[in-house]
Amino acid sequence: MKMGRFIVDTHVHAQRFAAGPGLKKENLDAGSARYNDLAKVIRHLEAYDNSPRLLYDMECYDVDMCVLLPAFGMSNELNLQIMENNPGRFVAVCSATETARKAREEGIEWTAEAAAKELDALLATGKFVGTGEGMPANASSKRTVGMTERLDQLRPIMEVVQKHESVVQVHSGVVMGYPLSHHYWPETLNPIWMADMAVEYPDVPIVINHGGLQGWWSERFYEECLLLAASHDNIYLECGFYWAELYEKPLLDPNIGAEKLLWATDWGASIPFHSQPGHYPSSYPVQKRSEPLPRHQVDMWGWSLKQLLKVQCTQDDLNLILGGNAARIYKLEVPHTRLFRPIGKHLNPQEEGRITYAPICC
Numbered sequence: 001m002k003m004g005r006f007i008v009d010t011h012v013h014a015q016r017f018a019a020g021p022g023l024k025k026e027n028l029d030a031g032s033a034r035y036n037d038l039a040k041v042i043r044h045l046e047a048y049d050n051s052p053r054l055l056y057d058m059e060c061y062d063v064d065m066c067v068l069l070p071a072f073g074m075s076n077e078l079n080l081q082i083m084e085n086n087p088g089r090f091v092a093v094c095s096a097t098e099t100a101r102k103a104r105e106e107g108i109e110w111t112a113e114a115a116a117k118e119l120d121a122l123l124a125t126g127k128f129v130g131t132g133e134g135m136p137a138n139a140s141s142k143r144t145v146g147m148t149e150r151l152d153q154l155r156p157i158m159e160v161v162q163k164h165e166s167v168v169q170v171h172s173g174v175v176m177g178y179p180l181s182h183h184y185w186p187e188t189l190n191p192i193w194m195a196d197m198a199v200e201y202p203d204v205p206i207v208i209n210h211g212g213l214q215g216w217w218s219e220r221f222y223e224e225c226l227l228l229a230a231s232h233d234n235i236y237l238e239c240g241f242y243w244a245e246l247y248e249k250p251l252l253d254p255n256i257g258a259e260k261l262l263w264a265t266d267w268g269a270s271i272p273f274h275s276q277p278g279h280y281p282s283s284y285p286v287q288k289r290s291e292p293l294p295r296h297q298v299d300m301w302g303w304s305l306k307q308l309l310k311v312q313c314t315q316d317d318l319n320l321i322l323g324g325n326a327a328r329i330y331k332l333e334v335p336h337t338r339l340f341r342p343i344g345k346h347l348n349p350q351e352e353g354r355i356t357y358a359p360i361c362c
């Protein structure tokens with residue numbers, strides 16, 4: 001049985017890296033390389049179109065649509081091409097990839113203003129539904145970036161997204177294999193910093209990638225993300241890597257509810273699952289630093305949808321999590337009006353005249 005009326009994964013990578021050649025250049029062997037090795041070369045790898053496997057999984061799991069995200073070394077152009085090749089199946093968010101490339105390959109200093117300018121031009125094409133994955137950052141620096149400096153970097157980006165009445169994604173969580181630090185995405189270790197952005201830009205929907213749980217079994221960042229979602233109308237949480245029990249708090253919380261959750265895994269990323277039957281949680285996503293990189297396409301949707309099967313909520317709530325919220329926030333075309341239950345006025349900027357959303361809830 002299909003799990004919902006209109007299913008959208010809002011965090012999908014349709015591009016994949018062939019890591020072998022890049023690892024070879026560093027005298028590393030693909031068969032024995034670890035995540036740390038991959039992290040060293042990932043920004044220099046060429047991504048290829050992995051949409052045939054994605055379309056196969058969409059068929060398997062009845063996923064109607066995906067939001068495509070570029071990540072390190074992936075391109076906006078290839079995502080647009082995949083969209084054009086498969087009308088109605090994909091939309092994409094954009095990233096300031098050219099600014100990052102110039103800093104990496106040409107030694108041109110990375111600035112938030114340059115990244116914002118690039119995003120401004122990309123959003124002006126009307127071909128993208130938001131920005132992501134995560135907020136632009138300086139990948140070429142090994143300097144610790146503190147809260148005030150980082151928020152100053154984010155403001156020009158927020159202003160551009162506000163101007164285009166679009167959506168911004170902010171990264172949170174750590175997946176253990178790639179060493180995420182305060183050099184690149186300090187907010188990934190401090191999601192609570194986004195409270196300032198939510199207050200300063202109340203009309204910009206802020207989607208927290210992974211909702212605090214990209215991997216591992218600690219609930220620390222998840223708790224911070226719940227606080228953000230509960231206290232700011234414009235903050236939404238991706239939840240595709242939540243194990244079943246993690247849905248309880250947001251669904252019970254009168255200030256969060258199903259309307260703030262987006263089903264979003266990290267389809268296409270190299271993240272396996274660890275199983276520990278009899279313990280809590282019985283399985284969870286995590287990269288294992290001591291083991292070689294997984295060579296197969298990890299089945300994220302099977303795992304994630306099975307977690308949702310255990311969640312006690314109404315089908316109307318599940319429909320919001322699985323696609324209704326995505327349709328509202330990313331302005332997706334849906335087959336009919338009135339498919340999703342109405343949401344609170346405070347979460348419907350259309351009613352407040354701030355942003356025009358597709359009239360899917362009325």
Ligand SMILES: [Zn+2]
Nearest residue numbers: 071133266269
């Ligand atoms: Zn991702």
